[in-house]
Amino acid sequence: MKWNSKEIDIYLTSKEYVDTAFITLIPISFNGEMKQSVAMGEFSTVLTNEIERQLHGRTLAFPPFTYLKSEEREKKLNRLKEWTSKLFEQGFQHLFLFTSDTEWKQFEHDLDAALIWLPVIPLEHMDGKYKAEILQEQTKQLLQIVTNKWQTES
Amino acid sequence: MGTGGFMAAGMLMPMVRFAIDPILKTEAASDMVDIDMKVDDITTEPQMKKFKVHQVDGWYESDVEQAAFVFKNDKGDIVALSPVCKHLGCTVDWGTNPAYPDEFFCPCHAGRYYKDGVNVEGTPPLAPLDVYEMDIKDGKVFLGKPMPHPKA
């Protein structure tokens, strides 16, 4: 489900079926790194949307966690941890963080959520059909990661 | 709260109504969409076919991706089922649960459907999968809107 009024109404009445949260981590930077940051954000957003669509009934996709690339490491890590602990407190049992920003990989063990790192594929230079195939392939893998976690931890 | 806040609320409300009033919503044309699938390619094994439908909702226009499971049933009729689970809307898949290879399976809460789209009793979904309106022209499949299953 998505973070909008219509779908939150459904969430509120069927909470017991929704135990999984998705959050995309989106960096913001300027100058030379701007273009790359945009591509990272775009790519993880597209994939999160698609996987949310397929697993609509058991997941809630939160608004993205955005941060300045220049933000102090400890600070952004703590901010993110505050989100994740809040979500656990709210009863979510599985948390997935999607990102293309390699920096988070170093924090993987500090986070209590599953960090899924998605290497950016330069989609803008691909033709439609090929692009769709690649996205489909990626979504399939993501689906597997999520459903496996459901199966092993339920 | 001062009068200002109250007035602002009064001004915003009609606009919100305007945006979501269903009467103002342009009906998605009941046009049939060419899903790029030949009748000859349809087998008794459900195949997932994706296609795009143009939608207008208020001022928001978009191409929405849709999908259908297309196959021939026992009688030889072509059927196109919507993969959207009637429980809470996850996407079901065909034959992915090893215990039930000839059923549609929903990964979210283990919902199950028989091949004809009817939900298996005792699993979370309370209704059968929707069935697409369909047209066959020049040996090709055209789909319209997903409609409630005849057995619903």
Ligand code: FES
């Ligand atoms: S959404 Fe399919 S079983 Fe719950």
